[in-house]
Amino acid sequence: MHSLTIECTQDEKDELLGRLWELDTAGVTEEDLTANRVSLRAFFNEVFEASEFAAFDPVWQEEPNVDWQAESEAAWPGRPVGERLFVAPPWCEEPTPPGRERLVIxxxxxxxxxxxxxxxxxxxxxxxxxxxxxxxxxxxxxxxxxxxxxxxxxxxxxxxxxxxxxxxxxxxxxxxxxxxxxxxxxxxxxxxxxxxxxxxxxxxxxxxxxxxxxxxxxxxxxxxxxxxxxxxxxxxxxxxxxxxxxxxxxxxxxxxxxxxxxxx
Ligand SMILES: C[S@@+](CC[C@H](N)C(=O)[O-])C[C@H]1O[C@@H](n2cnc3c(N)ncnc32)[C@H](O)[C@@H]1O
The missing domain is CATH 3.40.50.150 (Vaccinia Virus protein VP39)
Structure with a gap:
């Protein structure tokens, strides 16, 4: 995965966002730099020739590949509740602690x-x-x-x-x-x-x-x-x-x- 970062004014932003989506970005994040300047970071699978963005200081960067499914699954660990229960999502591989009933939710x-x-x-x-x-x-x-x-x-x-x-x-x-x-x-x-x-x-x-x-x-x-x-x-x-x-x-x-x- 690669990201293309460009900087623009608030007035220029909507048109640039539209163009990034036309180019099939996987997603765009926005960061306000000042009251009127904003940084757009668009994610793409492949680097391409970005001369059309030359006026907006384009910078390509390689991004680490994130397994979003694994990330979101890790956010839901199994958890013991009370004295007798263990609540776990379907993908949780942690064994049920002894003496507890597993609730798969x-x-x-x-x-x-x-x-x-x-x-x-x-x-x-x-x-x-x-x-x-x-x-x-x-x-x-x-x-x-x-x-x-x-x-x-x-x-x-x-x-x-x-x-x-x-x-x-x-x-x-x-x-x-x-x-x-x-x-x-x-x-x-x-x-x-x-x-x-x-x-x-x-x-x-x-x-x-x-x-x-x-x-x-x-x-x-x-x-x-x-x-x-x-x-x-x-x-x-x-x-x-x-x-x-x-x-x-x-x-x-x-x-x-x-x-x-x-x-x-
Ligand atoms: C706080 S949640 C609790 C869910 C679950 N029982 C738990 O303990 O985690 C309350 C639930 O009650 C439902 N609910 C609210 N008013 C209701 C009503 N008058 N009749 C039936 N269900 C209602 C809501 O849609 C919601 O799903």
């Missing part, structure tokens, strides 16, 4: 790669909450990461929904067939279906859906809510307390709160 368009604090908090609380044989509903499933964790920790049935159809399509492609994901809301679920509901969404959606979650949760069931900034925690506590649930655990980290509740 493709960091794509859906929220929930395992790198975000809010997802990590939910996973940590989840591994203390889900019991073998549970029926679990993942409200706001995103990538499906919490649903997958529930399955790996022994849940008997796992369903989830999201209002973002693209997220659901992407998650479905990667999840094991035992997990049923659909585009929609909690309303499609029959009363008292779930032993456990996850709602790692936001304070407003959690508070607004408190009654709906009460309808879907079995008596004695458990609920995990997250995606809640500390300043909104009281509002959520009030809304869930009104359903006569008991706060069993609260974890605060960075700018997020995650809570586990019990119908007791």
């Amino acid at each position: 493709n960091p794509g368009i859906a929220f929930g790669t395992g790198a975000d604090t809010t997802t990590q908090l939910a996973l940590e609380v989840l591994e203390r909450t889900v019991q073998p044989g549970d029926r679990v509903f993942d409200f706001g499933t995103g990538s499906g990461i919490l649903a997958l964790a529930a399955l790996r920790l022994g849940a008997a049935q796992v369903h989830g929904c999201d209002i973002d159809h693209d997220a659901v399509v992407a998650a479905r492609a990667d999840m094991p067939s035992e997990i049923g994901l659909f585009t929609g809301t909690l309303r499609s679920i029959q009363p008292q279906w779930a032993d456990v509901i996850f709602a790692n969404i936001n304070a407003e959606t959690v508070s607004h859906n408190a009654e709906e979650m009460k309808r879907v949760l079995k008596p004695g069931g458990r609920l995990i809510v997250g995606g809640i900034p500390p300043r909104h925690a009281d509002r959520v506590i009030k809304a869930l307390g009104a359903q006569e649930w008991t706060l069993r655990e609260r974890v605060d980290r960075d700018i997020w709160v995650c809570m586990a509740w019990e119908d007791k």
